[in-house]
Amino acid sequence: MSEREERVELTVDGETIAGRAGQSIAGVLLAAGRTHWRSTAAGGRPRGLFCGIGVCFDCIVTVNGVRDVRACQRRAHDGDVVLVQGPQDEGRAGEEP
Amino acid sequence: MASVIVVGAGIVGAAVARALAHEGHAVTVVERGASAGGTSASGEGNILVSDKALGPELDLALRSTELWRALEAELRAELPRDAPSIEFEPKGGVVVATTDDGARSLLAFAARQRTAGVVARELGPDEAHAAEPHLTDAVVAAVHYPGDAQVQPAIATEALLASARLAGARVLARAEVLAAAPGDGRIAGVVTSRGTLRADHVVVAAGPWSAAVAERLGSSLAVLPRRGVVLVTTRMPRTVRHKVYDADYVGAVESGAAGLQFSGVVESTASGTVLIGSSREQRGFDARLPTEVLRGLARRALALFPCLADAAVMRAYGGFRPYAPDHLPVIGEDARVPGLWFATGHEGAGIGLSLGPAELVADLLAGRPPSLDPAAFSPARAGLRTAERAA
Amino acid sequence: MTHVVVVGAGPAGLAAAAAAAEAGARVTLLDGAEHLGGQFWRHARADDDAPRAPRLQHAWSRYRALRDAVRRECEVVLGASVWAIDVSGERAVLHALVGEADGRAREPRSWRPDAVVLATGAHDRTLPFPGWDLPGVVTAGAAQAYAKAEGIALGRRVVVAGAGPFLLPAAVSAATAGSRVVGVYEANPLRTLASGWLPRAWRLAGAWRKGIEAAGYLADLARHRIPYRVGTAVVAAHGRERVEAVTIAALDATWRPVAGSERVVETDAVCVSHGFLPRLELPVAAGCALSAERFVVVDEDQRTSVPGFWAAGEITGIAGADAAIAEGRVAGASAAGAVPDPRALRMRARHGRFAERMHAAHGIRGGWTAWLTDETVVCRCEEVSYGRLVATLRHAPDAGLRSLKLATRAGLGICQARVCGRTVEELIVAERAPGDATSDARPLAIPVRLAELALGEDATPSQRKEHDV
Incomplete structure (x- = not known):
């Protein structure tokens, strides 16, 4: 089977989402109908894809425990564990991890 | 009351302008570029006593820290309510030694500081981890300095300027000082790119550019730029509570070596980023950032906080600190050109040390007995003169 | 043998790498993406x-020819x-991390080449x-990237807005991916567009491919029944969790919204670009001089102001893929120590005026700030x-960019x-005199x-294993 048809499965905040091999994580999320995932540090505003080419960092997610990965740039791998980032991950208001 | 020109709208110039304007002097701040655009906008905003050895600089730091603690409330009373906060944060510092030798010298250093009234609490490894849960397991001993604090330096500079303006000071930005205004030996003002300004006194607070300004005004000053570099991470869950330094920081600040030196300084900011310093290197006004410097900073930070391994560093910036060969600020009137004053040479401590010198200049200009002995900071002191002759 | 490192594998970088290899240099081609071709051939x-x-x-077919040439002749390192x-030493050093985007423990690699060609491209600017x-x-x-690479339509009813000829391919992309494109809204009025494109239009004849491209897009718009409106802009987007509607308004020639012209259009995706910005990180780090318009200054041979550094493509001026390929060919040959092919020089000359024209026709006009409200987010x-x-500017009337950024945190975030x-x-300039x-x-x-x-440590490619695509 060529890479074009291979399926990959990610878990996103515990939910399994399937995509095609070769897609970006943002591509998998968008194809599954998710238009936004991150929420901003100060206002808790929803954010998803904006520039699509790795410049704006709006789409960042935590992948396999590593923060601030641009979902539009990172290829989705089978078994990737994706967590969305929110104000609690961004050190506001002095809370402890 | 006198008319005074302050050269430089960085934090020291802003503090001097505020102190003099509040006494009723007619103050004009002359700035080559924009306010808070040089050294004051390229540091962490440290207000430290922990790194100051017993002596005149520690006295100045203790007095400045007192003034900072009062300033926040003063500014809140003076400035409009929607003015941004200067983010004064008395978070305290923790200095960490990871070797037995390092621990011995750190504890001895702190014991001497205590004789001057510095609060310096010794911490064993367990106490150090209680204060900083993510600190390296290699810690042998640490000292907690509750007196260390932090401020947002650019906002603080603008706030001091705003306070000065309310007291009648004027700021002339984009005006470069070209020469002294014609006079008869005593300073009579300055010729700038935006016209000639006359005044009874001129205070040079131009940071690392002070030597060049002194020369244009017919004097000289042995203050050189020494570059420091800071790394900034992306926002992350709060991992570091205090300003945390490795014990080498103290040695590096005191050292006069021209070569590249590192010491670890790690802290979180209110916005969630982590700041990582510090390096010191004499390389003129060369703004290039060698990767060797960035790597050295990263290694020192990881030695203190191994858990930062995956933290994303998004920015590196360098700033030029005004460095005097004997490591003391230069505060006072120039005996060779009456009416010409200096308030500079604070190196990397200029944010913390800005308020003390401002008070000192105001006292000396008014002929009042100052709260600190000004002799150690005199532009005529031997430590400076020797360097000027050598140059 | 001269070692040339080319940074960026879009049209300019591919052409530069191929030309440098053809001229006899040893060539290393680097790109952060996992594919060759850049954004143009994403x-x-x-x-x-x-x-x-x-x-x-x-x-x-041009992509395939260039791709095959660089795969045959060059060391290609993708994901780099x-x-x-680092230009602090005698010779510049390029430092890269090779591995997955934003990964951890990526492989550090460094190069000390004889010559560097920077071809880092541009990204959209959105007001x-x-x-x-x-x-x-x-x-x-x-919109284009996700249509090209992933076949994803970003919405059912799409609005395309902003300024510039590149709105057309964005609209066609969206339509091809299956969206219904409600309209394309170009901010500049017909008069401005005409004053940019029409005078001495025969001078553009050399860039005939552009004209055919544009005609093709316009035909595609017609085929998909997509209206193209000029002097019109999206001045607000509405919605809670996502965009649900936009306000479209007529603009005057300075881009000030015309009162009373607003209408609300339902949409679930809006594609907006007001031009392009060059990706200047590496040229600025190398010390390359920039023009007043803030593009990398190059000479006839695409040399920058810094010895050993050449630049090609959009970082030297926005002119499209054909110009980028021509510039890349000139830069690659010159960096390899050869005389550039006169055909590449001629091709570059043909496209040279495109950038000026585009700016005259589609450039941003100052009146746009009139559509901002106090609550509008500027720094995302x-x-x-x-x-x-x-408000911060008013509290600090002598502050410049640095102070303003530190006081508000605008521009200090992850992007x-x-x-x-x-x-x-530009907002500072609008409030007071320009700063530097x-x-x-x-x-x-x-x-x-x-x-x-x-x-990481410094290392030469010979000390490290070679990477393949």
């Missing part, structure tokens, strides 16, 4: 022989994010408007509003002012993990 790695959306890929150029940070509002580049990363910026930098600079500070200097061209920074 595609999924698995689709390299047959693009997913062939209608959206222009001159794919160049994060710094802020109320609601532009709602999900579903994307750049025109994002740090969520700094227009009102906050203006490092790549999105809002020019906008914040810019947001262009980013010594770290991309974020680097602290451990990667600490553990």
